[in-house]
Amino acid sequence: MSAAPKTIPGAADRPFAFTAENQAEAERLIAKYPEGRTRSAVLPLLDLAQRQEGWVSRAVVEAVAKMAGVAPIMVWEVATFYTMYNLEPIGRFHIEVCTNLPCWLRGSEDVVRAARDVFGVDIGQTSADGLVTLSQAECLGACVNAPMAQIGDDYYEDLTYDRAKALFTAMKQGRTMHGGSQAGRRCSAPEGTLTTLTTDPTTPEGGRWIADSSPAAPGATADPR
Incomplete structure (x- = not known):
């Protein structure tokens, strides 16, 4: 690749x-x-x-x-x-699939395969209609939600073959695409049920602790200085 x-x-x-x-x-x-x-x-x-x-x-x-x-x-x-500068014409959409180790272990090859199946292109190629250019990227910094791809300014994360194919099909058909996790994950929260930080840590119920000497403690008065 x-x-x-x-x-x-x-x-x-x-x-x-x-x-x-x-x-x-x-x-x-x-x-x-x-x-x-x-x-x-x-x-x-x-x-x-x-x-x-x-x-x-x-x-x-x-x-x-x-x-x-x-x-x-x-x-x-x-x-x-810098890899973000393109020294030759590219398609209307630039799909940059991360193929570095974390994404590769999580199936980045399936993302490339989905692009190949939808657009008929491989890494380094532009589709015949000029719609997309497919490139590989070396770590885009979203390893926790691997595998992922960058399209324009947006990240598309938690991709599988089926999710990537649905995303690329929407692109090909001119439908709206939504960045972020394609699995419904919130930011980089764990997949499935939360096991930590299940309550708001800034509230008493969430375990907030304030020293008695803190200006934020109940009944504390402002420092006259």
Whole structure:
């Protein structure tokens, strides 16, 4: 499932310019940094450009370099290092399946198989209709709810083959998708019945204890100082 290494796009890219709205946002981002430190705006500027274009082209890099006041090679160093930047066009939806150890042990291969069955794509491929690009990710930090995938800005967790297939089918049909646990789990609570923290710990019934000397103790008065 290994992805191909990133390579710098060729020069035959169409010109890039921020929309009026994004230009204003880009200027706001740059203004956050002191004079002489505008290179720090490279990451958010690349993200903004990618949200507009869908990927980071050579034209995008040159435009960002000019705005940040740095050489294009410095922007390439950023774009080729961070996996969130796409150096080639991707589909309308970018499905990034975590295939690292915790997700793999919990069945990430079934998530990839579901994408293959619904969209006819494998890791590193874009569907013929341009709807989705399927990628692998190295640990997205939601190991407790493994296996999971990131689609756009949202996490989809507790996936199985059937849940992933239902999610991808909804995507293909243009139906609403809901992020988070696909098993109905609340945040990262245990599966099934809670065995701890079954009462509110901030209440007396939940075992709250307040020292007599605490300002929060019953009958305590405010410190005159």
